[in-house]
Amino acid sequence: EVLHLNILSLATGYFLNNFLKSYSPQVFILVESDRYPALLSVKVERKFIVNARISGQSFKFLRIFRGFYARFFNTFDKIICKDRESCAKFRSIGVNSKILTPCGNLKAVFFPKAGSPPVLPKGFVLVAGSTHKGEEEILLSAFGEIKKRIPSAVLVIAPRHPQRAKEVLKIAKMKLPTFKTLLRSQVFNPHFKGDILIVDTLGELLGFYRIANVTFVGGSLVPLGGHNLLEPAYFGKPVMFGPFVEKFRDLEKLLKELGLAYPVKGVGDITATVLRIHGKGVNPKGDLKEISERILECYKRELQL
Template sequence: MLRLIYTFVYYLCAPLLCFRWVYKSFKPPQYREPMRERFGFVRKQMAPSIWFHAVSMGESNAAKAIIENLLKDDPSLNIVVTTTTPTGARQIIDGLGERVTHHYSPCDLPGTIKRFTRRIRPKVLIIMETELWPNWLNQMDKAGVPVILANARMSENSAKKYLKVGSLSREMMGAFYLVLAVGEDDRARFVRLGVSPEKTLVTGNIKFDQTFEENGRPSYYPLWQENSAPVWLAASTHRGEDEIILQAHEKVLKQIPDAKLVIVPRHPERFNEVAKLIESHKLSYARRSEENTWQVSVQILLGDTMGELMMAYKLADVAFVGGSLVSIGGHNMIEPASLGKPIISGSHVHNFKEIFGQLKLKGAALTADNADSISSVVVRLLGNPEERIGMGLSAKAVVEQSHGALDKTVEALKPFL
C-alpha cells in the first residue's frame, strides 16, 4: 500500500522532474543529462546485460573497481552502468570508456523501469552502497532478476528512517538476493530492516582497495610546489562550510603568513559562488582552471576542475575533508589517507563513521568543528613536521591493513554473472 502511495506522489511530482531535466539539458556538455534516458528510452541491448547502478562519484569509483576486475577475467561481459549525477557519469565514461554502456538512471515510475529493463535485458542488478528505489526493486522481484547491494552501508539514522515506513522497507529488503555489507554494524541494520541473515555477508569496504588516479597535469599547482609553500586543503566542501574554512585560513595567516589554502567545492555549480565568497574576504586567489590567474603569491587556490582531487591531496601537507561541518555525513577519507596525509574532519561523519573511527584510533585523524579549532590544528600540523608525517604514516597504514574487500566482493558476484 505504501508503495502505491509513493508511486502516486511520484507521478504528481513528475512534471517538476521534467522541468529539472529540461533545465539540465541546457547545461555544458559535461553536465548535460539526456532527458529521454530518465524515462527509460535507451538503446536496446543485443544480449542480456549485467546492470550496475551508482549514484555519484564515490559509488562510481567503487563500481569501476569491481567492473575492471570482472572485465579482466572476462572481457566479453555485457555491462550497463547507470549513474544519477553527471560527476558519477564522468567517472564511468572516462574510466571505462566503450568497455561498458553508460546511461543516466531511469526515474522510479513503473512504466519507466519496465521500459528500461526491457531494453537493457538485465540478468542481475548490482546497486552500489545504498540506493533503494521501491519500484525498481519491485520490478526486479517480479521479473526474477537478482538484486545485489554491494559495498552496502546503512547508518543508524538511515535505519531509523526506514523503520518508520516498515511495510515498504520490508518489501524493498525482501527483493535482495544478497547484501555485501562493509561492516558488521551495517549487516545487522539490514537484517533488522528485513533482509534474511543468510543473504548478508560482510566483505569490507571496497574503497580501501581502490587505485586513485591522478588526472591532468603532473602537478596541481607547480608554483607552490616549486616554492615549498606550506599548503592545507579543504576538499569536497558544501554550502555552509566554505565560510568557516575561509575564516580559519584568515586565522592561520596571522600565525603563518606564507600558508596557502586549496579549497575544492564538492559540486561544480558552486565554483563561482565560492569565488565570490573568497573575494568578499579580500583574500587573493587563483583558479585551477585559469592558468592566467596563477601567481605564487596568492593565498588561496580555488579547485574549480573535476577529477583532479587526488592531485590536490598530493600537493597538500594537511587535508580537511568536507561534508563534515554540516550534516552531510562526511566524504571519502581513504583518498588522503592512501597518500599519507594527516586528516582533519568535522564531527558529522556518519557516512564514514567506521573509517574515521579507525583513522582516529590510530592517531591519523583529528576532529575540528569551527574556524578556531580548525585553524589551531592546521597551524600546529604545518609547524610540526614530525607530528604531521607521523599522522600521515599512520593513515597510510590503516588503508594498507584494510585491503581485501574488492576480491571478496568480486568472488561473491561471480555466481550471478
C-alpha cells in the first residue's frame, strides 16, 4: 500500500509522527524537497530522498546553516540525486558521500501509451501542443509562410485548455481565411484532408505527437514557464519551444543532449526551423526510452524495489 502525503513546511515532528503512527509505514520517501526540519524526528525503518536537488538560492541558505542541515540530510538512508552536480552540492554541505547516488531526473521517466490518433492528417505534419492565448497567432503566422514552401504542410493545434478551441478556430479563420480549418470534433473521416486541425478533444495529443514531423510545446512563447518538453521527444520528434521554459530547464538540458531541442522566439524562427527540418531532417543523439529505462532501473536498485 502506498500513501501520498503533502507536507507543509511548518508541520512539526510531533504532528507528523502522530499522523504516521496511524499507518506504520516501513519506508518514507521524500520527493525533491530541499528541506523540512520536522523530518528529523520522523520514526520509520527507512528514509529516502528521491530526485534530490538543491537550487541555487537554497544552496546559499544551506551553506550558512550547513551544520544543522548536514545532520538533517544524514538521517536519511539514501539520497538519490537527479544529477552529479546535485550530489556534489550535498557533499559540500557535509552530507556523507556513502548515502549519495546520482540516478538521473525522474521527470525523464516517461512511458506513454499512445497509438495513432483517430484522425490522421496527410502531408508534413506540425503539431503544436498545450498552446496558450498569444501563441496561436504566432504559430498561424508562421504556418502561412511555411505553407508557401511546403504545400503539403498540415498544422495541428491542441490548446492547453480545450474550451479555447472555438476561440482558436476563429483566430485561424481570420488570419488564414483561404485555409481549410476544422475542429477535431467536426472530423469523422480518419484521413483529414484540410490545412489546420484544432483539437477540442481530450487524450489525443500524444497520438498526434507520435505521427508528427515536427512539434512545438506551448506555454513557452508567453511567460508561463512552459510544459513538459519530453512528451514529443519520447517518439523521437524534434521539439520547438520558446524562451519561457524556466519550469523545465532541466528537461531542456536533456532535450539538447538528445539533439531534439529547437528553441524559437517568434514567427521567423519557427518558419526557418520547420523549413530546415523539412529539408535536412534531424539526427537524434540518444533514445529517451532507453534513458527512462536506465533511470528507473537505478531508482529500483537503490530503493531495493
